[in-house]
Amino acid sequence: MSAPTHAPERHNEKSIGPVVQAPIQWRFPIAAIVMAVLTIGFAIISKGESVFSMAGASRAFDIPNWHMDSTLVVWILAALAVAFAAGATFLAVNRKKHVATMTGLAAVAFILAFLVWIVAGRTGAHMPVVQLLQGAVAFAVPLILGALSGVVCERSGIINIAIEGQLLAGAFMGAVVASISNSPVLGMLLAPIAGMLVALLLGLFTIKYRVDHIIVGVVLNMLVLGLTSFLYSSWLTSDPGHLNKAMALSRIRIPLLADIPVIGPVFFNQTILVYLMYIIVIVLQFMLFRSRWGLRLRACGEHPKAADTVGIKVNRTRWRSVILGGALAGLGGAFFTVGIGLAFTKNAAAGNGFIALAAMILGRWNPKDAVAAAAIFGFATNLGYVMQSVNNSIPYEFLLMIPYVVTILAVAGFVGAVRPPAMEGKPYP
Structure with a gap:
């Protein structure tokens, strides 16, 4: 008698254990949330007009200074910071890419709000944009x-x-x-x-x-x-x-x-x-x-x-x-x-x-x-x-x-x- 043949074993996909997911990285979402909260704080306390000076921005022509309502501008930036923080949190929870990018955008909104708040309502005060950036490069x-x-x-x-x-x-x-x-x-x-x-x-x-x-x-x-x-x-x-x-x-x-x-x-x-x-x-x-x-x-x-x-x-x-x-x-x-x-x-x-x-x-x-x-x-x-x-x-x-x-x-x-x-x-x- 011939030996009985055995059908090849089939691997049952269900027998494989659950896929282990990488842990959620919370440092970027937390940083974005903190910056969003601080931006909201700047919006609450910002009063009056903010002036951004464009002196020295061009030799060919004069660029006028930017006058803005600090309260309105900072609230807009606060809304953007909250949106970016929410986006960073959503991407982190779902383990998606670009979490750092969203956090970086929240940081930009926070920094701009901070700059607007510094000169808000201060008579004769203005934020020298070119001097700020030029000095930053030098330092x-x-x-x-x-x-x-x-x-x-x-x-x-x-x-x-x-x-x-x-x-x-x-x-x-x-x-x-x-x-x-x-x-x-x-x-x-x-x-x-x-x-x-x-x-x-x-x-x-x-x-x-x-x-x-x-x-x-x-x-x-x-x-x-x-x-x-x-x-x-x-x-x-x-x-x-x-x-x-x-x-x-x-x-x-x-x-x-x-x-x-x-x-x-x-x-x-x-x-x-x-x-x-x-x-x-x-x-x-x-x-x-x-x-x-x-x-x-x-x-x-x-x-x-x-x-x-x-x-x-x-x-x-x-x-x-x-x-x-x-x-x-x-x-x-x-x-x-x-x-x-x-x-x-x-x-x-x-x-x-x-x-x-x-x-x-x-x-x-x-x-x-x-x-x-x-x-x-x-x-x-x-x-x-x-x-x-x-x-x-x-x-x-x-x-x-x-x-x-x-x-x-x-x-x-x-x-x-x-x-x-x-x-x-x-x-x-």
């Missing part, structure tokens, strides 16, 4: 270059907590060289050398001697702060007219582009330091993700052993990345002296290195995203100064807190779970 320069320094270093596997010290060293070098040579441009060009010297110490202790990266970065920040403070007190103050003069880079108008209303004066009537920042961002974004150099650098931060097996010199690549990162941060430090026309003072960097680190994390170790995050912080910094000029009732100390509060909120509320380079902070071999 973003050290944050962007500091964030790019962190991106280059950490993509190769080196945690760069010493950005604050590199910015401060660059500010010191820029001021001294500019004062001695009577050339702010030369001071700007030599400022990266100071950042590179700090980076050499960072590389020496982290790569060669395998010391914990966080500890080394903190120590270097304290070292540079103490050294520059000592040199300022004992050397620069002895002859400030020769060693520590306030010298500023001149603005350079780019023909045609600078004549575009609003956009032109904001982006294309800046100093050479700002234009260098534009070029560095574009080149670094391309090189990091579209070149062999960038692939090798990222391999050293993600899987150095695999990089070593294909002939990449891991530690040599890390050394180069650390030095490049120091140069970028040193260039950014020049902003605090020759970039804005100030003499060097103690702790000139004022914590901007740590804000740059936050921008790097918020930008998920990507140059273009880090630029966007740094631009937000730069806007918040300049907003504090603008609010002082319009005689706002908020105390001065609270205005100085704005960029740091924004930093905390951004990192705590918007970053969520991010994955840094897998082998950052770990020595090799």
